[in-house]
Amino acid sequence: MKKYRFEYFASCPVGIEELLKQEILDLGAKSASVTRGGVQFEAFNEIALKVVLYSRLSSRVFKYLYAFEVFHEKDYYLEATDIKWKSLMDVNQTFRLTTIFGDLPREREEFRNSQFANLKLKDAIVDYFRHYEGIRPSVAKEFPDVAFLARIDRGVEKPYLVTLLYDLCGDPLNQRGYRIAKTEAPLKENLAAAILKTLNWNSKEEGLLDAMCGSGTISIEAALIRGNIPPSYLKVERYLKNTNFKLWTFLNYPWFTKDNLLQENFNLLLKNISEETLAGLDFLRRDKQFITANDKSEMSLLSARENFKKAKLDDIITVTHFDALETSPQAQKTLFFCNPPYGERLEFGEEEKLKSLYKGLGDHWKNHFKNHRAAIFTGNLEMLKTVGLKTTKRHILHNGDIECRLAEYTLY
Numbered sequence: 001m002k003k004y005r006f007e008y009f010a011s012c013p014v015g016i017e018e019l020l021k022q023e024i025l026d027l028g029a030k031s032a033s034v035t036r037g038g039v040q041f042e043a044f045n046e047i048a049l050k051v052v053l054y055s056r057l058s059s060r061v062f063k064y065l066y067a068f069e070v071f072h073e074k075d076y077y078l079e080a081t082d083i084k085w086k087s088l089m090d091v092n093q094t095f096r097l098t099t100i101f102g103d104l105p106r107e108r109e110e111f112r113n114s115q116f117a118n119l120k121l122k123d124a125i126v127d128y129f130r131h132y133e134g135i136r137p138s139v140a141k142e143f144p145d146v147a148f149l150a151r152i153d154r155g156v157e158k159p160y161l162v163t164l165l166y167d168l169c170g171d172p173l174n175q176r177g178y179r180i181a182k183t184e185a186p187l188k189e190n191l192a193a194a195i196l197k198t199l200n201w202n203s204k205e206e207g208l209l210d211a212m213c214g215s216g217t218i219s220i221e222a223a224l225i226r227g228n229i230p231p232s233y234l235k236v237e238r239y240l241k242n243t244n245f246k247l248w249t250f251l252n253y254p255w256f257t258k259d260n261l262l263q264e265n266f267n268l269l270l271k272n273i274s275e276e277t278l279a280g281l282d283f284l285r286r287d288k289q290f291i292t293a294n295d296k297s298e299m300s301l302l303s304a305r306e307n308f309k310k311a312k313l314d315d316i317i318t319v320t321h322f323d324a325l326e327t328s329p330q331a332q333k334t335l336f337f338c339n340p341p342y343g344e345r346l347e348f349g350e351e352e353k354l355k356s357l358y359k360g361l362g363d364h365w366k367n368h369f370k371n372h373r374a375a376i377f378t379g380n381l382e383m384l385k386t387v388g389l390k391t392t393k394r395h396i397l398h399n400g401d402i403e404c405r406l407a408e409y410t411l412y
């Protein structure tokens with residue numbers, strides 16, 4: 001059994017790892033390195049908490065605990081009972097385990113089933129506590145006190161490398177707490193923030209038109225960026241109203257509860273976040289025309305409005321109800337952003353409609369958005385071609401399992 005050499009891991013949608021690395025370094029990490037779907041980093045404990053509370057791009061943040069190698073799946077249970085589980089959790093706490101596979105040796109058939117591996121680890125934890133304390137902790141799928149992640153990869157000395165991590169978050173960080181209403185295919189909140197960062201959106205000078213806003217994710221993330229409001233602001237507010245409800249799982253870990261200095265730092269971060277939120281909302285109220293959320297569907301706008309209210313941004317984001325092809329620039333410099341329907345499973349006649357929408361966008365920008373910028377985020381690469389304008393840049397970002405393109409256009 002060995003301690004792992006990295007201290008923390010932050011996961012994110014594939015394609016935004018470099019942005020996340022920079023964000024983590026900016027938050028004060030000592031060093032960071034990119035892997036597919038995340039960033040490993042070294043940092044003081046309070047910086048890891050800062051990442052949990054301030055990262056716009058992470059999905060989750062984990063703390064490395066142990067790594068060990070095994071020959072067979074059979075050895076897994078035995079090796080796992082060697083871990084000093086009572087230093088990681090209390091027998092009265094509930095726990096949740098998630099097992100994921102990374103890069104496994106092809107020729108081996110064991111460890112092909114993550115549920116089975118999960119079961120073995122659960123048995124190891126339960127038997128450990130039965131042996132040392134005479135009772136067993138319970139499993140909780142929802143709202144566990146302690147959440148572990150086990151990752152199984154190809155080993156160096158033995159075929160399999162098992163890495164055990166604490167999930168510091170509980171609910172994923174992208175769930176900011178404002179999405180109470182959904183439309184079709186809403187963007188994940190951290191992906192929306194990453195899109196704005198990838199586009200180098202100048203939040204102080206370039207107005208934003210979220211022309212097919214759906215449930216309003218891009219508009220909300222844009223407002224939070226412009227106002228410098230930490231993405232955890234709603235969770236922090238909720239936590240301060242009821243500190244008994246452990247909104248982040250790290251609050252239950254000895255890593256946190258036995259470190260007085262870390263707790264002091266956490267309280268300071270909460271205070272700062274509350275102040276930054278008030279100042280940010282105040283700043284945003286000074287120019288209410290800066291961000292416009294538009295959609296042609298009444299239903300979408302209904303959801304967007306509900307989310308804006310929950311996000312405390314309903315008096316800040318302007319809502320309009322037009323066809324995107326009838327919109328006009330909102331400011332001297334405007335970024336026209338759209339996330340049109342992809343048309344994954346198109347019914348007869350819909351493909352033509354969608355094509356004419358994408359082509360219409362290109363024509364509309366040429367005629368009405370000269371000297372502004374435009375961008376499309378879509379999973380439909382064929383449709384993108386019908387826009388008919390030369391892209392300034394194209395980026396590959398994954399929306400869940402779908403490989404998408406973010407295409408940028410500078411309009412002269």
Ligand SMILES: C[S@@+](CC[C@H](N)C(=O)[O-])C[C@H]1O[C@@H](n2cnc3c(N)ncnc32)[C@H](O)[C@@H]1O
Nearest residue numbers: 186187212213214215217296297300323324339
């Ligand atoms: C994929 S959804 C956008 C999801 C959004 N990004 C979110 O995070 O919730 C596409 C949206 O485009 C809108 N839409 C489709 N055609 C439009 C058009 N011609 N003008 C304006 N909105 C349109 C739909 O009503 C729908 O709300």
